[in-house]
Amino acid sequence: MTPPTIGVLALQGDTAEHRDVLDGLGARTAKVLAPEHLEAVDALVVPGGESTTMGKLAVRYGLVEPLRARIAAGMPVLGTCAGMIMLSDRVLGGAADQTTVGGIDMTVRRNAFGRQSDSFETAVRLDGIGEDPFDAVFIRAPWVESVGTAVTVLGRLPAEEGPGRIVAVRQGGLMATSFHPELTGDARVHRLFVDIAKGLS
Numbered sequence: 001m002t003p004p005t006i007g008v009l010a011l012q013g014d015t016a017e018h019r020d021v022l023d024g025l026g027a028r029t030a031k032v033l034a035p036e037h038l039e040a041v042d043a044l045v046v047p048g049g050e051s052t053t054m055g056k057l058a059v060r061y062g063l064v065e066p067l068r069a070r071i072a073a074g075m076p077v078l079g080t081c082a083g084m085i086m087l088s089d090r091v092l093g094g095a096a097d098q099t100t101v102g103g104i105d106m107t108v109r110r111n112a113f114g115r116q117s118d119s120f121e122t123a124v125r126l127d128g129i130g131e132d133p134f135d136a137v138f139i140r141a142p143w144v145e146s147v148g149t150a151v152t153v154l155g156r157l158p159a160e161e162g163p164g165r166i167v168a169v170r171q172g173g174l175m176a177t178s179f180h181p182e183l184t185g186d187a188r189v190h191r192l193f194v195d196i197a198k199g200l201s
């Protein structure tokens with residue numbers, strides 16, 4: 001079986017870091033900046049960055065409908081931070097003209113943690129990556145307010161960070177994290193996603 005090619009949406013945000021982690025896992029990666037690039041990949045990472053800008057660029061590059069179509073057809077996608085917002089069916093605190101792609105039956109709150117904790121790092125237990133908690137970096141992150149019945153919660157903030165906010169989810173081949181798994185030198189979130197892309201998980 002040929003290994004899947006995993007695209008990284010390169011409109012905006014930290015694309016290079018995701019490609020580095022995926023390359024380190026031996027995955028084949030490709031930049032996605034146009035609809036024809038999307039046709040050439042088997043799975044996609046939507047990185048962190050600024051979801052309003054990313055949404056505008058996705059419209060300008062004609063990627064919104066192709067992305068929705070591929071997601072509807074079952075393409076696995078990992079969305080991190082702004083990427084989580086892009087994959088969410090409903091957004092609270094979005095800009096008036098916020099464009100998302102959707103796919104995961106959830107409501108996220110944008111910039112949810114407020115000024116006091118704009119950025120922080122904390123250990124999060126995640127289903128599917130083993131027992132050791134993941135060192136999760138949150139940067140003006142969203143949290144998940146609620147999920148539909150088809151969504152599996154993979155991880156929540158630990159009790160000392162508040163009332164168990166959901167920060168990682170999966171719905172079929174779609175996976176999303178509030179935090180930036182590409183920044184801490186721990187490839188387990190990406191490994192899980194590569195396994196999903198290979199149909200192994």
Ligand SMILES: NC(=O)CC[C@H](N)C(=O)O
Pocket residue numbers: 047048049050051052080081082083085110111139140141142
């Ligand atoms: N690090 C990030 O991706 C931040 C997300 C950003 N606050 C947004 O709303 O898109």
